[in-house]
Amino acid sequence: MDKPKVVLGVSGGIAAYKACELLRRLTESGHDVRVVPTASALHFVGAATWSALSGNPVSTEVWDAVHEVPHVRIGQQADLVVVAPATADMLAKAAHGLADDLLTNTLLTARCPVVFAPAMHTEMWEHPATQENVATLRRRGAVVIEPAVGRLTGVDTGKGRLPEPAEIFEVCRRVLARGVREPDLAGRHVVVSAGGTREPLDPVRFLGNRSSGKQGYALARTAAARGARVTLVAANAELPDPAGVDVVRVGTAVQLREAVLKAAADADAVVMAAAVADFRPETYATGKIKKKDGQDPDPIVLVRNPDILAEISADRARPGQVIVGFAAETDDVLANGRRKLERKGCDLLVVNEVGERKTFGAEENEAVVLAADGGETPVPHGPKEALADTVWDLVAGRLR
Numbered sequence: 001m002d003k004p005k006v007v008l009g010v011s012g013g014i015a016a017y018k019a020c021e022l023l024r025r026l027t028e029s030g031h032d033v034r035v036v037p038t039a040s041a042l043h044f045v046g047a048a049t050w051s052a053l054s055g056n057p058v059s060t061e062v063w064d065a066v067h068e069v070p071h072v073r074i075g076q077q078a079d080l081v082v083v084a085p086a087t088a089d090m091l092a093k094a095a096h097g098l099a100d101d102l103l104t105n106t107l108l109t110a111r112c113p114v115v116f117a118p119a120m121h122t123e124m125w126e127h128p129a130t131q132e133n134v135a136t137l138r139r140r141g142a143v144v145i146e147p148a149v150g151r152l153t154g155v156d157t158g159k160g161r162l163p164e165p166a167e168i169f170e171v172c173r174r175v176l177a178r179g180v181r182e183p184d185l186a187g188r189h190v191v192v193s194a195g196g197t198r199e200p201l202d203p204v205r206f207l208g209n210r211s212s213g214k215q216g217y218a219l220a221r222t223a224a225a226r227g228a229r230v231t232l233v234a235a236n237a238e239l240p241d242p243a244g245v246d247v248v249r250v251g252t253a254v255q256l257r258e259a260v261l262k263a264a265a266d267a268d269a270v271v272m273a274a275a276v277a278d279f280r281p282e283t284y285a286t287g288k289i290k291k292k293d294g295q296d297p298d299p300i301v302l303v304r305n306p307d308i309l310a311e312i313s314a315d316r317a318r319p320g321q322v323i324v325g326f327a328a329e330t331d332d333v334l335a336n337g338r339r340k341l342e343r344k345g346c347d348l349l350v351v352n353e354v355g356e357r358k359t360f361g362a363e364e365n366e367a368v369v370l371a372a373d374g375g376e377t378p379v380p381h382g383p384k385e386a387l388a389d390t391v392w393d394l395v396a397g398r399l400r
């Protein structure tokens with residue numbers, strides 16, 4: 001089988017050097033990559049690097065190898081075009097259909113999915129001109145990854161940083177795997193909770209659970225690749241931030257509730273994949289709880305935590321908002337899941353059987369998605385991203 005053809009467009013931002021790692025990941029995972037830098041990009045990383053790493057010729061202009069008509073051919077033959085970094089200038093050109101170099105011509109002739117990973121100073125990103133260009137590109141079906149927050153070119157920090165190449169690669173992989181031209185969650189805001197809450201007993205101890213956050217992160221990553229604006233409320237997950245996802249870090253169930261309610265206010269869908277503690281210690285000892293000679297330890301009194309899933313399902317922040325819950329069951333999985341779905345009042349409930357091979361922290365999952373309207377969608381054993389895509393298929397169907 002032919003290798004998937006990827007065009008890596010590189011425009012003239014300081015983050016151009018990070019595109020070398022993205023290129024490496026793409027070639028090493030079996031893609032045929034044609035790098036199309038702009039003339040400005042070559043001020044940052046030279047053509048020799050792109051050519052040697054990709055194994056393909058590199059040019060910036062439409063006037064090289066004219067007999068091959070590269071200004072049309074490269075775009076037409078591509079299975080995916082990813083522009084990383086995408087400068088403010090490149091977003092403007094793409095939004096307005098300019099075609100004054102090889103990359104802008106390629107963007108006009110490509111009929112495959114297109115991903116932009118913008119990187120620039122915060123002021124440039126926030127400027128209404130850039131924001132309108134991004135909105136135009138998204139409306140036309142491009143996936144524009146939100147920049148990350150962090151250190152920028154100089155000593156300043158803010159929003160505008162290129163997400164990590166590994167995470168841009170994940171978006172590319174997802175977009176290629178689905179092969180969709182129109183990202184079906186474009187223009188939607190989705191909230192995903194992930195990880196496991198920790199309820200402190202004293203400054204060094206907590207009651208927690210084994211949730212790794214991998215399923216929630218897979219949901220966030222796949223939603224971003226399908227064009228959504230994603231807020232990920234992450235409880236104690238030690239995983240890299242997915243590209244283009246706003247990550248809000250929390251510790252306890254009460255903090256998770258606050259963050260979810262805030263983000264859900266304008267959300268089209270909320271997926272509660274986090275393992276939220278049902279109970280928390282009634283009291284918190286400000287100093288470490290000590291052993292007392294000859295005495296049994298004091299019992300720990302627990303109080304109930306808020307039921308966030310039931311709360312947001314009963315009191316929807318927006319009409320038509322889709323709410324999805326997760327349930328881990330050990331036995332009588334479907335019957336217990338149905339009862340839980342009714343009790344919580346959400347639209348969809350992803351029911352996992354917890355047991356051997358299906359433990360927390362695994363890379364794979366197996367589940368049944370129960371719907372309030374009686375639907376039942378089994379998801380066979382497979383990567384957590386496959387389950388995530390099934391959830392988004394069902395959510396997107398309801399949003400339509």
Ligand SMILES: Cc1cc2nc3c(=O)[nH]c(=O)nc-3n(C[C@H](O)[C@H](O)[C@H](O)COP(=O)(O)O)c2cc1C
Pocket residue numbers: 010011012013014015038039040041086087088089090119120121124153
């Ligand atoms: C040191 C330096 C760093 C730059 N970094 C960025 C950047 O990160 N993002 C951006 O949009 N423009 C950046 N620019 C400005 C672009 O290079 C400039 O707008 C250029 O015209 C972009 O051309 P292109 O879009 O054809 O690559 C930078 C310029 C310089 C000199």
